[in-house]
Amino acid sequence: MTATTTAARTGTRTDDVLTATGLVKKFGDRAVVDGVSLRVGTGEILGFLGPNGAGKSTTIAMLTGALKPDGGTIQVDGADFAAGPMRAKALIGVVPQEIALYPTLSARQNLTFFAGAYKLSRGERRERIDWALDVVGLADRAGDKVASYSGGMQRRVNIAAALLHMPRLLFLDEPTVGVDAQSRNQIFETVLRLRAEFGMSVVYTSHYMPEVEQLCDRIVIVDHGKVLAEGTQEELLRPLGEGLLEWAPTAEELGKLPGGMSWLEARFAGHGQISVAASGDGSSVLRIRVNDMPATLREVSEIAAGTGLGLGGIRLGRPDLESLFLDLTGRQIRDGA
Numbered sequence: 001m002t003a004t005t006t007a008a009r010t011g012t013r014t015d016d017v018l019t020a021t022g023l024v025k026k027f028g029d030r031a032v033v034d035g036v037s038l039r040v041g042t043g044e045i046l047g048f049l050g051p052n053g054a055g056k057s058t059t060i061a062m063l064t065g066a067l068k069p070d071g072g073t074i075q076v077d078g079a080d081f082a083a084g085p086m087r088a089k090a091l092i093g094v095v096p097q098e099i100a101l102y103p104t105l106s107a108r109q110n111l112t113f114f115a116g117a118y119k120l121s122r123g124e125r126r127e128r129i130d131w132a133l134d135v136v137g138l139a140d141r142a143g144d145k146v147a148s149y150s151g152g153m154q155r156r157v158n159i160a161a162a163l164l165h166m167p168r169l170l171f172l173d174e175p176t177v178g179v180d181a182q183s184r185n186q187i188f189e190t191v192l193r194l195r196a197e198f199g200m201s202v203v204y205t206s207h208y209m210p211e212v213e214q215l216c217d218r219i220v221i222v223d224h225g226k227v228l229a230e231g232t233q234e235e236l237l238r239p240l241g242e243g244l245l246e247w248a249p250t251a252e253e254l255g256k257l258p259g260g261m262s263w264l265e266a267r268f269a270g271h272g273q274i275s276v277a278a279s280g281d282g283s284s285v286l287r288i289r290v291n292d293m294p295a296t297l298r299e300v301s302e303i304a305a306g307t308g309l310g311l312g313g314i315r316l317g318r319p320d321l322e323s324l325f326l327d328l329t330g331r332q333i334r335d336g337a
């Protein structure tokens with residue numbers, strides 16, 4: 001990536017391919033996007049996450065010119081989107097969730113149809129189609145009817161269609177929902193190759209945290225139309241401490257402690273952020289975002305030795321996006337997905 005100059009006041013950088021500031025979209029009286037600001041750097045893969053109904057699709061519709069914002073500004077490659085929508089759109093590729101292909105035509109015929117929208121010579125068109133088919137790993141099946149493709153392969157043709165004009169920024173909205181493992185891996189490879197070979201930027205929405213952890217350089221988490229957190233994975237996870245320790249003693253075990261759960265909670269005072277939550281079966285779980293795991297484990301073993309409490313109810317976890325998401329939104333990202 002080229003050197004960047006940070007404009008301290010806005011947080012934007014000179015090589016950002018897209019910046020959005022204070023985006024608002026209202027449906028009736030309700031602001032479903034309520035002041036969203038974000039940036040996408042050149043060659044950056046940005047994860048855009050949020051629970052169902054958070055406002056992701058509405059935000060993306062505005063960023064790609066499909067929906068007019070009620071407030072805020074969008075700049076693509078340094079120029080105002082609203083002032084030059086044709087130029088902005090030429091720099092953007094959008095892969096929608098729905099498959100938008102002609103099933104009775106081959107992948108190549110479908111792409112030839114889409115390429116007709118761009119002012120390309122016959123030779124250029126053919127070159128671009130070959131390239132796009134190669135990038136999505138479908139060159140060897142290009143002549144087969146799309147109807148004979150798996151859902152994942154059809155999704156890959158959709159991606160190829162969005163690449164024909166060589167955009168600088170590609171929006172992929174839940175590209176792996178319902179696709180087979182082979183296509184999923186191929187989609188990953190495609191994204192990484194587009195970045196590595198062409199410096200393309202990608203905005204990637206997904207409900208699958210491991211995908212986001214694996215692919216994305218930076219992540220923006222939204223809910224109720226607002227940005228809740230933004231940063232690299234490391235920046236986002238740092239406040240969560242070294243790890244998570246959960247202790248769910250049985251009711252019988254708790255009964256043996258001098259002051260039940262409050263006693264146990266007090267023993268871990270100073271070990272990190274502590275909370276007590278109800279577990280699924282009605283009992284309680286002590287959760288500690290641990291600052292110093294070895295010290296906390298020593299405390300656990302002292303408590304166990306002193307009280308005879310079993311260690312069966314203990315679970316250790318490293319901080320991950322799933323736990324961050326739960327902390328921020330109070331919901332699992334895949335709730336109702």
Ligand SMILES: Nc1ncnc2c1ncn2[C@@H]1O[C@H](COP(=O)(O)OP(=O)(O)OP(=O)(O)O)[C@@H](O)[C@H]1O
Nearest residue numbers: 027028032033050051052053054055056057058059
């Ligand atoms: N055209 C519309 N008219 C009224 N309300 C709408 C419209 N489009 C979206 N909404 C509402 O705006 C909110 C945000 O929707 P949006 O589709 O942007 O969320 P999302 O984060 O993309 O959710 P999902 O992950 O389920 O796709 C939802 O409550 C939705 O019902």
